[in-house]
Amino acid sequence: MTYRYDHPRPALTVDCVVFGLDEGDLKLLLVQRSQEPFRHRWALPGGLVGMEESAERAARRELEEETGVRDVYLEQLYTFSAVDRDPRERTISIAYYALVKMTDHVVRAATDAGGAAWFSVTDAQDLAFDHDLIVHTACERLRGKLRYQPIGFELLPEKFKLSQLQRLYEVVLGTPLDKRNFRKKILAMDLLRPLDEVEQGVAHRAARLYRFDSRRYQELRRRGFNFEL
Amino acid sequence: MTYRYDHPRPALTVDCVVFGLDEGDLKLLLVQRSQEPFRHRWALPGGLVGMEESAERAARRELEEETGVRDVYLEQLYTFSAVDRDPRERTISIAYYALVKMTDHVVRAATDAGGAAWFSVTDAQDLAFDHDLIVHTACERLRGKLRYQPIGFELLPEKFKLSQLQRLYEVVLGTPLDKRNFRKKILAMDLLRPLDEVEQGVAHRAARLYRFDSRRYQELRRRGFNFEL
Numbered sequence: 001m002t003y004r005y006d007h008p009r010p011a012l013t014v015d016c017v018v019f020g021l022d023e024g025d026l027k028l029l030l031v032q033r034s035q036e037p038f039r040h041r042w043a044l045p046g047g048l049v050g051m052e053e054s055a056e057r058a059a060r061r062e063l064e065e066e067t068g069v070r071d072v073y074l075e076q077l078y079t080f081s082a083v084d085r086d087p088r089e090r091t092i093s094i095a096y097y098a099l100v101k102m103t104d105h106v107v108r109a110a111t112d113a114g115g116a117a118w119f120s121v122t123d124a125q126d127l128a129f130d131h132d133l134i135v136h137t138a139c140e141r142l143r144g145k146l147r148y149q150p151i152g153f154e155l156l157p158e159k160f161k162l163s164q165l166q167r168l169y170e171v172v173l174g175t176p177l178d179k180r181n182f183r184k185k186i187l188a189m190d191l192l193r194p195l196d197e198v199e200q201g202v203a204h205r206a207a208r209l210y211r212f213d214s215r216r217y218q219e220l221r222r223r224g225f226n227f228e229l
Numbered sequence: 230m231t232y233r234y235d236h237p238r239p240a241l242t243v244d245c246v247v248f249g250l251d252e253g254d255l256k257l258l259l260v261q262r263s264q265e266p267f268r269h270r271w272a273l274p275g276g277l278v279g280m281e282e283s284a285e286r287a288a289r290r291e292l293e294e295e296t297g298v299r300d301v302y303l304e305q306l307y308t309f310s311a312v313d314r315d316p317r318e319r320t321i322s323i324a325y326y327a328l329v330k331m332t333d334h335v336v337r338a339a340t341d342a343g344g345a346a347w348f349s350v351t352d353a354q355d356l357a358f359d360h361d362l363i364v365h366t367a368c369e370r371l372r373g374k375l376r377y378q379p380i381g382f383e384l385l386p387e388k389f390k391l392s393q394l395q396r397l398y399e400v401v402l403g404t405p406l407d408k409r410n411f412r413k414k415i416l417a418m419d420l421l422r423p424l425d426e427v428e429q430g431v432a433h434r435a436a437r438l439y440r441f442d443s444r445r446y447q448e449l450r451r452r453g454f455n456f457e458l
Contacts (some may be wrong), residue, residue: 003234003236007277009240010241012241049239049310079323083283085278
């Protein structure tokens with residue numbers, strides 16, 4: 001079966017940048033290509049957009065098919081349309097990104113794929129196509145977002161230590177933060193509720209636990225509060 | 230001539246949301262459709278992406294062809310991919326937006342178009358396709374941007390009154406601002422250089438003129454300064 005059009009049409013694909021957070025590192029979910037071009041190279045999960053699905057649905061479908069990862073909130077990142085980005089033919093790709101807790105997702109490669117795995121973002125280089133550029137764009141977006149809103153609380157346990165939250169910020173921003181300054185600023189936002197609990201089973205002095213106050217967060221957002229650290 | 234593919238392909242278009250600022254209003258550049266569907270309805274300038282051009286270049290080309298407006302900085306807004314957004318066939322559109330000074334651009338409709346004109350954003354309703362949604366998305370983006378960075382200075386004369394800047398903010402945000410509070414906050418950002426000049430040729434008490442300090446702005450951006458009003 002072939003499909004005919006009066007004008008030539010680019011192929012339309014989606015690509016998914018899924019960031020995973022583990023204890024101390026920011027990871028990226030990649031699949032290994034089993035076919036040319038870029039055979040054996042690592043790439044972002046993705047594929048063609050079907051005629052009966054939105055681009056976002058296509059992204060969720062491809063992500064699950066190629067990596068087993070499902071039920072993540074994908075946000076549209078950017079559409080990449082450079083004329084030469086795919087050596088086979090003109091291809092335009094709508095990229096999506098998500099930030100997930102790695103331990104919540106079991107990665108399982110598709111049967112026809114070389115593999116699927118988490119890579120440290122700093123090691124995720126020389127990817128297929130223009131995927132280095134897509135990853136770079138996603139990293140920038142993630143950092144920009146963290147500056148303007150307290151993201152990532154959903155990646156922490158319900159009760160967490162301030163040092164865990166600081167580590168999350170450091171991992172996303174890719175830079176160490178001053179402990180005293182971080183605590184002062186984050187507590188001044190009045191988004192954290194200190195609990196009458198400390199961490200359990202530690203030899204050293206037990207740290208206080210906190211909880212994220214999402215109602216307070218919604219209220220501050222409505223009032224146009226600035227969450228910048 | 231026809232083009233054949235093994236899989237069906239969506240049509241790929243671009244749409245341009247061009248906001249124009251005049252003295253006291255935020256306008257939107259629209260073209261009137263001369264053909265079905267949505268014949269005689271107003272729509273965003275746009276059209277098919279060619280095989281030898283990036284989406285951004287297609288947007289610039291379509292904008293100029295349909296409205297005569299050129300040399301504007303288009304920023305990618307969002308890609309709209311709902312399955313039923315075009316009644317003719319599956320069409321995915323990459324939307325761009327820009328904010329320009331209306332008086333800098335002469336609008337001239339293409340010979341085959343019904344017309345091209347500026348509309349007050351509040352009047353720009355019942356547009357063709359899903360263009361109401363695209364415009365809404367662009368308005369939200371513009372407001373979000375204004376909260377985090379001092380945009381729009383390029384839309385003012387080189388030397389301007391604080392009241393002109395306030396009006397720009399009010400028009401984009403769609404809400405009146407308290408004069409004293411606005412002045413206090415905007416001056417505290419230390420981005421404006423007061424000049425030893427006042428406006429000329431006015432009967433009432435002449436207002437002081439200011440200039441935007443773009444070097445200072447770049448420096449503050451590097452340091453992660455928060456420009457929120």
